Amino acid sequence: MNEQLKKLYTLAQRPERRIIGLMSGTSLDGLDVALCRVSGSGLDTSLRVEHFATVPYAESFKQEIRAIFAKRHIDFQQLCLLNPYIGTYHGRLVRQCLSQWGVEPAAVDLVASHGQTVYHAPRAQHQLPDYPNATLQIGDGDHVAVTTGIITLSDFRQRHIAAGGEGAPLAVYGDYLLFTKKGENRILLNMGGIANFTYLPASAEADAVFTTDTGPGNTLLDAFTQKYFNEPYDSDGAYATAGTCHPGLLRALKDHPFFDAPFPKTTGPEVFNQTFVAVAQEKSDAHSLSANDLLATLARFSADTIVAAIRRATHISEPHTLYVSGGGAHNPVLMQGIREQLPTSFQICKIDELGVSGDAKEAVLFAVLANETVAGGKVNFGNRAGVPSVSMGKISFPE
Ligand SMILES: Nc1ncnc2c1ncn2[C@@H]1O[C@H](COP(=O)(O)OP(=O)(O)OP(=O)(O)O)[C@@H](O)[C@H]1O
Ligand SMILES: CC(=O)N[C@H]1[C@@H]2OC[C@@H](O2)[C@@H](O)[C@@H]1O[C@H](C)C(=O)O
Structure with a gap:
């Protein structure tokens, strides 16, 4: 042999x-x-x-x-x-x-x-x-x-x-084996370039787990921080914090077939890139937005689409614990955007609490x-x- x-x-x-x-x-x-x-x-x-x-x-x-x-x-x-x-x-x-x-x-x-x-x-x-x-x-x-x-x-x-x-x-394959807990509805949200989550139901049954990408996590924030500030990412969300969300652009960004498509689904920067944002800016007459306002809008866009997906995929009023990982967990603007839109039945913490660092x-x-x-x-x-x-x-x- x-x-x-x-x-x-x-x-x-x-x-x-x-x-x-x-x-x-x-x-x-x-x-x-x-x-x-x-x-x-x-x-x-x-x-x-x-x-x-x-x-x-x-x-x-x-x-x-x-x-x-x-x-x-x-x-x-x-x-x-x-x-x-x-x-x-x-x-x-x-x-x-x-x-x-x-x-x-x-x-x-x-x-x-x-x-x-x-x-x-x-x-x-x-x-x-x-x-x-x-x-x-x-x-x-x-x-x-x-x-x-x-x-x-x-x-x-x-x-x-x-x-x-x-x-x-x-x-999801590793999440199910490492982190399922009977009696607790767990959502494991990873915010990398693209965001995704695993849903681990309290029943702990394998045939009830669920996973999907939700859309952009940091990818658009990174692309525009690199373009306008020549830095790899918006550290601690500082640039986005200094800006204001543009509601028209936010609507135009969300008006993409990916968000209405049934679960589960996956995506990447092939779809969510600078061209995608330019088209949405064109549609919403938001070309002359400042870099800070653009980043504030993009951070809102990521947070909103993550929350919308979680709302669609879960019984939202039931108790859940949301464990966050990935680089986006270090961005307070994303974290705040998610926290303020989820009901109090959701407890939010970092995956580190389960013994594995989010990074x-x-x-x-x-x-x-x-x-x-x-x-x-x-x-x-x-x-x-x-x-x-x-x-x-x-x-x-x-x-
Ligand atoms: N302190 C911070 N403030 C804001 N954003 C941060 C911070 N630290 C990391 N990030 C973000 O996290 C990103 C890296 O995240 P991560 O390594 O999870 O992504 P990835 O694994 O490459 O992506 P994917 O999971 O989509 O393949 C950085 O590009 C940046 O946008
Ligand atoms: C094709 C690809 O590399 N997808 C990544 C990407 O990064 C996050 C999200 O999009 C996720 O679907 C996936 O990675 C993680 C590790 C996954 O497969 O769970």
Whole structure:
């Protein structure tokens, strides 16, 4: 038998595995690296984050990704080159983190690598009846495996699509295993570039969980903060706080078919980008808005569409706890916009209260997905649209 297969077979049977989860999200801020100890599998999974870091990307690297990111027309050679380049680069960042943490690569069992989404095209977006839901993540897993010397699982989203999903959100699979609590209706809201949530009903039944993207989280705020202030994001919502929301533009922003489409649904910066905002400004005669007023309106837009989705998807008057994660949890304007629109039956707190840092959560979730693929079985989510009962990730051997 292949030695690597033997190794995988052995580690799959152990009660505990050490897994590094990697996430590089739509904000392009950096690589999230979470070293986790994962024991058990399925509903018996328990997880402890031993180390976490976000390794920031250099501006030149961000520019290279932006040249192909969420664009219909790109330099194909650059896409081809970036695929192995990002895999190797992520592998090197993993080695760098391990060395800082004083952990030998040989002491890690698996890497779970999300890669970098460069294009997301669910059917509702591309509207080509002969084509399926589609999404593309680059940063090939073979290169991560060879660079780290660790067996790597990657490209998680294709199996989800092959089973009828849109390739996202995948967080629900980890959320259900780690955070379900009988007797408590939980909503786990992640505000990254795009916002999404997982609904974990008090019944704790797998076939009642629910997940969807809600629309923009930080992506538009980031784009316009970069454009007008040459800063990566509106730190603590300072620019938005200095502005005033423009009601006409807000209405025009919300007038997009994504928001009326049935759940579950997914989206990305392919839809919610500067062109989308320019069209809404045109429609609402709001071209000459100040940068601060624009940011105030965009923050309101994210908060309103998040709350509208939660209202549509839940029995709003029942008690719920909303656990917030992702970079948007650090933006007080977004947090306030959400808080003031939810009824008092909603308790709002950060996911950190459940023992996982909100910045680490997505990377941690990929570690859980890899653990399930290697050591678990399939959770039966019943016939919930958007949550096919699958295990995900392709396996790459370092040797
Ligand atoms: N102090 C802060 N004030 C305001 N915004 C912040 C702050 N800290 C982080 N953010 C926001 O969070 C973003 C990064 O969030 P995160 O890393 O969760 O996104 P991501 O994982 O790249 O996106 P996605 O989940 O859509 O793939 C930043 O780009 C910024 O907009
Ligand atoms: C295609 C893609 O990369 N989608 C991301 C993105 O970032 C947030 C939201 O849009 C979510 O649907 C997804 O990521 C998280 C990790 C998920 O799949 O749950």
